[in-house]
Amino acid sequence: MEQAVLTTHDLTKKYKEQTALDQVNLIVEKGDIYGFIGQNGAGKSTLLRIVTALARPTSGSVTLFGETSEAGLIEARKRIGAIIESPALFPDMTARDHLEYYRLLRGIPGKACISKALALVGLEDTGKKKARNFSLGMKQRLGLAIALLGDPELLILDEPTNGLDPGGIVELRELVKKLNRELGLTILISSHILSELHQMATKYGIIHKGRLLEQITHEELNEKCKKHLRIRVDDVSKAVAILEMELGTRDYEVLQDGTIKLYSFYHDVKRVSLALTHNNLVIEHFAPGGDDLESYYTKRVGGELHD
Numbered sequence: 001m002e003q004a005v006l007t008t009h010d011l012t013k014k015y016k017e018q019t020a021l022d023q024v025n026l027i028v029e030k031g032d033i034y035g036f037i038g039q040n041g042a043g044k045s046t047l048l049r050i051v052t053a054l055a056r057p058t059s060g061s062v063t064l065f066g067e068t069s070e071a072g073l074i075e076a077r078k079r080i081g082a083i084i085e086s087p088a089l090f091p092d093m094t095a096r097d098h099l100e101y102y103r104l105l106r107g108i109p110g111k112a113c114i115s116k117a118l119a120l121v122g123l124e125d126t127g128k129k130k131a132r133n134f135s136l137g138m139k140q141r142l143g144l145a146i147a148l149l150g151d152p153e154l155l156i157l158d159e160p161t162n163g164l165d166p167g168g169i170v171e172l173r174e175l176v177k178k179l180n181r182e183l184g185l186t187i188l189i190s191s192h193i194l195s196e197l198h199q200m201a202t203k204y205g206i207i208h209k210g211r212l213l214e215q216i217t218h219e220e221l222n223e224k225c226k227k228h229l230r231i232r233v234d235d236v237s238k239a240v241a242i243l244e245m246e247l248g249t250r251d252y253e254v255l256q257d258g259t260i261k262l263y264s265f266y267h268d269v270k271r272v273s274l275a276l277t278h279n280n281l282v283i284e285h286f287a288p289g290g291d292d293l294e295s296y297y298t299k300r301v302g303g304e305l306h307d
């Protein structure tokens with residue numbers, strides 16, 4: 001297993017009657033782009049706020065960079081950069097002014113970090129342009145530059161695409177991937193739209209009504225969403241032989257109940273059905289399967305997902 005950067009242990013947060021987090025055990029490993037996905041009110045911000053000490057848990061604990069004690073966590077949190085509530089931006093200040101302001105506020109020595117952060121987010125050429133004239137995407141990138149000032153190892157972004165136009169979303173996604181690739185940054189990023197996370201995340205945590213329903217890698221998710229034909233016939237062994245001998249494919253699996261999931265020939269249904277019926281097999285079920293991302297997610301949170 002990769003080294004864990006962040007783990008939560010039965011993390012629970014209650015607000016009077018409301019359970020915002022219910023015994024959440026989440027693991028973010030070094031190098032992950034961890035997509036934290038859940039509907040509005042699922043508990044994402046609450047967890048991120050606890051990790052960054054903006055809120056306290058009712059019970060359970062957080063381990064950051066191996067530290068769980070109060071004193072250890074104070075040190076470990078210095079290795080985090082976060083945008084949870086957007087940082088205050090000042091309309092009359094330039095990008096560089098902002099970074100200087102936040103550098104001093106956080107006591108980070110030396111000005112070199114400013115040019116470095118500006119270059120990382122592509123704002124190095126904004127010169128005298130004031131924040132009031134920045135697009136939303138530029139403001140978002142300035143926020144990122146502020147979060148990157150202290151050379152963090154873990155970057156936490158709470159719903160960073162909220163309010164961005166499609167171009168801004170693509171820009172942010174590419175930036176996140178670049179920071180992960182070039183700086184080796186571990187990134188925990190929340191969203192309520194799975195497809196937005198899908199083109200960058202290496203792993204997902206699905207949270208619903210305060211409970212972490214599933215942690216799944218990018219590959220596992222793709223596997224679950226892979227298009228296939230679901231076939232049930234009266235003689236499974238014979239059908240499998242036909243798939244291999246006549247159609248020349250081994251890209252299938254047989255489930256415990258005898259259903260065959262055929263991953264090839266998805267767009268050539270006729271050829272498959274003809275091959276089976278010509279060999280006197282009785283087709284009991286023959287249908288396309290495989291969710292797209294959003295329907296997988298919807299079913300998962302609806303608790304209706306099978307196999």
Ligand SMILES: Nc1ncnc2c1ncn2[C@@H]1O[C@H](COP(=O)(O)OP(=O)(O)OP(=O)(O)O)[C@@H](O)[C@H]1O
Pocket residue numbers: 015018019020038039040041042043044045046047159192
């Ligand atoms: N300070 C608070 N007082 C009372 N209830 C709260 C507080 N903060 C959050 N909650 C409740 O806890 C639940 C989880 O909220 P949270 O903000 O963590 O969800 P979220 O997944 O981040 O959603 P969103 O994207 O809408 O912020 C919600 O039902 C919310 O109403």
